[in-house]
Amino acid sequence: MTKKAHVYIFGIGSGIGEGLYKRFVSKNDPNNLVFGFSRKGKKELSSFSLESPGTFQFDAKDNQSFVQFESYLHEFYKQKTKDSFSIVVYFALGDGVFGPIQELSDADLQSHLDLNVISLIKLTRSFAYILPNSSDSTFVFLGSTAGKQGFPNSVTYCASKHAVLGICRALREEWKPYGTKVVHVSLGAVATEIWDTRPTFDKKDMVSVADISEYLWCISRLPKSIFVDDLSITPKKGIL
Numbered sequence: 001m002t003k004k005a006h007v008y009i010f011g012i013g014s015g016i017g018e019g020l021y022k023r024f025v026s027k028n029d030p031n032n033l034v035f036g037f038s039r040k041g042k043k044e045l046s047s048f049s050l051e052s053p054g055t056f057q058f059d060a061k062d063n064q065s066f067v068q069f070e071s072y073l074h075e076f077y078k079q080k081t082k083d084s085f086s087i088v089v090y091f092a093l094g095d096g097v098f099g100p101i102q103e104l105s106d107a108d109l110q111s112h113l114d115l116n117v118i119s120l121i122k123l124t125r126s127f128a129y130i131l132p133n134s135s136d137s138t139f140v141f142l143g144s145t146a147g148k149q150g151f152p153n154s155v156t157y158c159a160s161k162h163a164v165l166g167i168c169r170a171l172r173e174e175w176k177p178y179g180t181k182v183v184h185v186s187l188g189a190v191a192t193e194i195w196d197t198r199p200t201f202d203k204k205d206m207v208s209v210a211d212i213s214e215y216l217w218c219i220s221r222l223p224k225s226i227f228v229d230d231l232s233i234t235p236k237k238g239i240l
């Protein structure tokens, strides 16, 4: 029997996550069950089940979403036999907070860290319980060049993206016993809504959503023995 891949994409409401979800669905691969999550998901989270792939409402700033998601996840996989499935997870949710640090409000700081850091830790914690039963699983985190170097007017964003790199490095070590792949993708500029508040940057200079979706989709196809830890991509101009 061919093993099914259960593909989870968080952040399918717009931008990279939306493009990636469409990329997976367009393949119509019967061995992939594709589940998308974000506030703009079509179905209520209460209807999430392994039998009905689709997009589901999930608010990463609402603790109830995590509690509900985790309890469904554990319930579904309790009944699965070991190695009958693999898991592929993409974390494409996030926002940007930019501006001089003296203008940063406590509310914006907390909200950004809740979405870009805390939500990733909580979600990976939920999946951790089922990893002992799965093999060939892959987790892809969308990091940034801002996770490796500093930019002005970007203290909060640089902090959260450095944290994403730290999460990946730690999980990679912690999940070695399960053979889980943890891939950090250090992204340069991609033409999405995240840039809408920064008109000095021209979207024509950026990687397109269709191209990055293709690239990210390929990560789910890595040969079994290939473990990629850190990928860096930029548009033609390099760092904008």
Ligand SMILES: NC(=O)c1ccc[n+]([C@@H]2O[C@H](COP(=O)([O-])OP(=O)(O)OC[C@H]3O[C@@H](n4cnc5c(N)ncnc54)[C@H](OP(=O)(O)O)[C@@H]3O)[C@@H](O)[C@H]2O)c1
Pocket: 010, 011, 012, 013, 014, 015, 016, 017, 018, 037, 038, 039, 040, 041, 058, 059, 060, 061, 091, 092, 093, 094, 095, 115, 142, 143, 144, 145, 187, 188, 189, 190, 191, 192, 193, 194, 195
């Ligand atoms: N674009 C770039 O140049 C670039 C570069 C480096 C890294 N990245 C990273 O890539 C990721 C995706 O960014 P993007 O460019 O695609 O931005 P985007 O178009 O603004 O997408 C953000 C995504 O996050 C979801 N989201 C926002 N708030 C949420 C919440 N409370 N709960 C659940 N989902 C929520 C949105 O869906 P809903 O609105 O439906 O909730 C949307 O799907 C981010 O982590 C970003 O830091 C982007």
